[in-house]
Amino acid sequence: xxxxxxxxxxxxxxxxxxxxxxxxxxxxxxxxxxxxxxxxxxxxxxxxxxxxxxxxxxxxxxxxxxxxxxxxxxxxxxxxxxxxxxxxxxxxxxxxxxxxxxxxxxxxxxxxxxxxxxxxxxxxxxxxxxxxxxxxxxxxxxxx
Numbered sequence: 001x002x003x004x005x006x007x008x009x010x011x012x013x014x015x016x017x018x019x020x021x022x023x024x025x026x027x028x029x030x031x032x033x034x035x036x037x038x039x040x041x042x043x044x045x046x047x048x049x050x051x052x053x054x055x056x057x058x059x060x061x062x063x064x065x066x067x068x069x070x071x072x073x074x075x076x077x078x079x080x081x082x083x084x085x086x087x088x089x090x091x092x093x094x095x096x097x098x099x100x101x102x103x104x105x106x107x108x109x110x111x112x113x114x115x116x117x118x119x120x121x122x123x124x125x126x127x128x129x130x131x132x133x134x135x136x137x138x139x140x141x142x143x144x
Contacts, residue, residue: 010143012122015130018137019107027074028099035100047097051075052089110137117141 017023035043058077061069070077076095078088110127117125122141130136
């Protein structure tokens with residue numbers, strides 16, 4: 001078994017959503033205080049019932065207002081994907097369920113994440129925009 005450098009074993013990485021006003025006004029954060037109290041099966045049943053009903057509205061809103069218009073509809077619409085309508089429906093249900101279910105999705109500012117690393121005694125801290133839907137914040141550092 002190869003020997004792992006002690007410093008490498010103490011390297012840590014963090015990925016979070018960036019806390020911005022526009023992001024915090026997203027419908028998933030407005031709905032989540034209610035949906036996170038639901039059981040997973042009840043939440044899935046709810047999303048499975050309402051998301052397909054809103055897909056036509058999302059299509060109209062996208063035609064009228066582009067991406068911003070589509071974001072006003074409380075589903076993660078997947079009708080722009082080049083797959084069958086059935087798969088678009090299933091992906092819309094699953095992505096919407098995924099948006100409404102997490103109890104620990106709590107966006108953070110760059111300043112807060114930097115403070116966490118500093119207070120925990122990390123050095124060589126790097127912070128950069130990450131891949132989480134284009135709105136992510138990634139940070140990594142080495143524990144002193």
